Amino acid sequence: MDGNEFYDDLIDEAMFVLIESVLTYEKEKNSRFEGYFKSNLARAFYDWSRDQGRECRTNYLCNENGIIEVKDKEDGKKRPVILPTVKLDAPIKTDKDGNELGVHEVIGDGFNMEEFVCDQDNGEYNKWHPETLAFLHKLSPLQREIILMIANRYEKEEICEILHITTKTYDNSFKRICRNRYINSIKNL
Incomplete structure (x- = not known):
């Protein structure tokens, strides 16, 4: 992971926090918008970082019977095999004209x-x-x-x-x- 895979998610989260901060800011209660926004942004980043590492929001590899596959780790403990998240709009291929194509444009479902x-x-x-x-x-x-x-x-x-x-x-x-x-x-x- 090179760190760029979360870039769009972080920008989206920051934009959401900015809009939410503008809508909820009350000048009478908060003297400076800058401090209000920074604290909201720091709290949102903490929540986002915490949620990215939680296994309860992770997809696991399962066998044909639906049982989660496990793998031995370095520490000797068995851990479930985590599947990476696939974003449908993430570019995975380039067409002949040089346009980037996402998963949703490459994989057909047969529905016309x-x-x-x-x-x-x-x-x-x-x-x-x-x-x-x-x-x-x-x-x-x-x-x-x-x-x-x-x-x-x-x-x-x-x-x-x-x-x-x-x-x-x-x-x-x-x-x-x-x-x-x-x-x-x-x-x-």
């Missing part, structure tokens, strides 16, 4: 909000030609919605209004639909 919102699997698809189904499967959920609404003779403005998208988003999606290599199989049906 577009599919959840635009899910249209209501049994109607089962009647369609297999090539049509293959083409629709290759589209994003938004593109699929747009193409289905076009097939049902909706106008561009209606589609944008119903799907709550801009005309630019519609145009970009429509261009991608037309560039799809599977569109020729649909044209031939």
Whole structure:
């Protein structure tokens, strides 16, 4: 640990103490704001330092049965194996453009909000030609919605209004639909 891992936490804590001190400072009771703020900051730093070392707020390594793993230490005592805290916004990787990515941007959970919102699997698809189904499967959920609404003779403005998208988003999606290599199989049906 190089000490920089707690830098953001300390800055956040100090900012919180500053705001709290400004809101609770009473000039009649406290002659100087500087002393009031310093004592609040020292107390907050003490509490923060104490809480960082407490094992009750620590994650332990467990086996598949949920039992905490222990390891022999130098003093001969067995201690639980402590897992380091992983912050989701801490940079762990850099993309090809040089942007730092956090854990939340690198690890996927398989949940797709577009599919959840635009899910249209209501049994109607089962009647369609297999090539049509293959083409629709290759589209994003938004593109699929747009193409289905076009097939049902909706106008561009209606589609944008119903799907709550801009005309630019519609145009970009429509261009991608037309560039799809599977569109020729649909044209031939």
